[in-house]
Amino acid sequence: MRVHEEVSDEMEEEEAADAPDQLAFSPPPAAAAVQRLVVGYALTKKKVKSFLQPKLLALARKKGIHFVSIDETRPLPEQGPFDIILHKLTNKEWQQVLEDYREEHPEVTVLDPPNAIQHLHNRQSMLQEVADLSLSNVYGEVCTPRQLVIMKDPLSIPDAVANAGLTLPLVAKPLVVDGTSKSHELSLAYVETSLSMLDPPLVLQEFVNHGGIVFKVYVVGETIRVVRRFSLPDVNIYDLENNDGIFRFPRVSCATNNAEDAEIDPCIAELPPRPLLEKLGRELRRRLV
Ligand SMILES: Nc1ncnc2c1ncn2[C@@H]1O[C@H](COP(=O)(O)OP(=O)(O)OP(=O)(O)O)[C@@H](O)[C@H]1O
Numbered sequence: 275m276r277v278h279e280e281v282s283d284e285m286e287e288e289e290a291a292d293a294p295d296q297l298a299f300s301p302p303p304a305a306a307a308v309q310r311l312v313v314g315y316a317l318t319k320k321k322v323k324s325f326l327q328p329k330l331l332a333l334a335r336k337k338g339i340h341f342v343s344i345d346e347t348r349p350l351p352e353q354g355p356f357d358i359i360l361h362k363l364t365n366k367e368w369q370q371v372l373e374d375y376r377e378e379h380p381e382v383t384v385l386d387p388p389n390a391i392q393h394l395h396n397r398q399s400m401l402q403e404v405a406d407l408s409l410s411n412v413y414g415e416v417c418t419p420r421q422l423v424i425m426k427d428p429l430s431i432p433d434a435v436a437n438a439g440l441t442l443p444l445v446a447k448p449l450v451v452d453g454t455s456k457s458h459e460l461s462l463a464y465v466e467t468s469l470s471m472l473d474p475p476l477v478l479q480e481f482v483n484h485g486g487i488v489f490k491v492y493v494v495g496e497t498i499r500v501v502r503r504f505s506l507p508d509v510n511i512y513d514l515e516n517n518d519g520i521f522r523f524p525r526v527s528c529a530t531n532n533a534e535d536a537e538i539d540p541c542i543a544e545l546p547p548r549p550l551l552e553k554l555g556r557e558l559r560r561r562l563v
């Protein structure tokens with residue numbers, strides 16, 4: 275297993291060609307010249323734009339990988355044959371189509387099987403999944419923030435927070451994760467009176483100071499890649515005494531917030547320990563395949 279310590283968001287094509295193990299679908303070198311791999315994709319327009327960029331398509335073509343758009347309105351078996359199906363659509367009809375297709379075509383790799391990733395479409399079950407990994411105290415302290423789910427009434431939030439004993443400030447995130455911009459929007463609430471301005475269904479999490487830096491860990495098959503991004507800055511006494519209302523943050527740690535080359539305090543900038551990343555990769559694979 276290789277852990278990439280760095281960290282550009284767009285791999286240079288030449289660099290990528292020199293590192294074939296970074297492409298999860300690369301056929302072995304000996305077969306690359308003859309083997310043709312067909313990847314059917316069912317993605318939103320937004321995702322096609324962000325993911326299927328000319329650079330990736332050109333690199334894939336060189337390696338004999340062909341991306342074919344799947345038309346959701348037509349029967350899937352008519353559109354193959356595929357070697358791999360790549361999808362990120364969350365509607366129930368599509369998920370059923372895909373599960374039926376998997377049963378009929380076990381030889382086709384579906385990334386990701388809808389049943390295996392169901393719990394990732396909801397931030398409550400997503401966090402539970404991480405808590406269940408039981409990584410705490412294995413490689414230093416690994417914790418998940420305390421959180422509370424609010425389904426409906428915003429006016430009930432202050433009492434619910436008090437009853438659960440959550441400490442402000444709180445981060446509010448939409449409960450449902452469906453790929454829309456709204457589902458990535460984060461809010462920060464410093465005072466109890468602002469809580470009823472939030473918009474359920476949502477999860478409320480205690481804000482955890484983390485030095486304004488986050489590590490994103492991408493796992494594809496045997497490959498683990500870590501990137502360092504800027505994040506929400508630590509909350510200090512001044513913020514606590516002076517901030518009220520709701521602060522909204524779209525796409526906090528997105529690709530444009532790359533922190534690779536930033537000068538950062540070494541104890542914050544340090545990568546998570548390699549054994550932890552490997553355990554994380556192994557566990558995620560085991561649970562999501
Ligand atoms: N409880 C928390 N305390 C402090 N900061 C947090 C907390 N939860 C999230 N953040 C910050 O907000 C950012 C986005 O949060 P989160 O990863 O939950 O949203 P997301 O929309 O799922 O992100 P992505 O765009 O990676 O899918 C994180 O990178 C982290 O920096």
Ligand SMILES: O=P(O)(O)O[C@H]1[C@H](O)[C@@H](O)[C@H](OP(=O)(O)O)[C@@H](OP(=O)(O)O)[C@H]1O
Nearest residue numbers: 320321324325362452453454490527528529
């Ligand atoms: O670019 P990184 O930092 O890897 O963050 C990604 C998120 O992890 C994905 O969840 C986003 O995809 P969805 O919006 O389909 O959830 C994805 O959205 P995008 O495909 O619109 O860029 C990114 O926000």
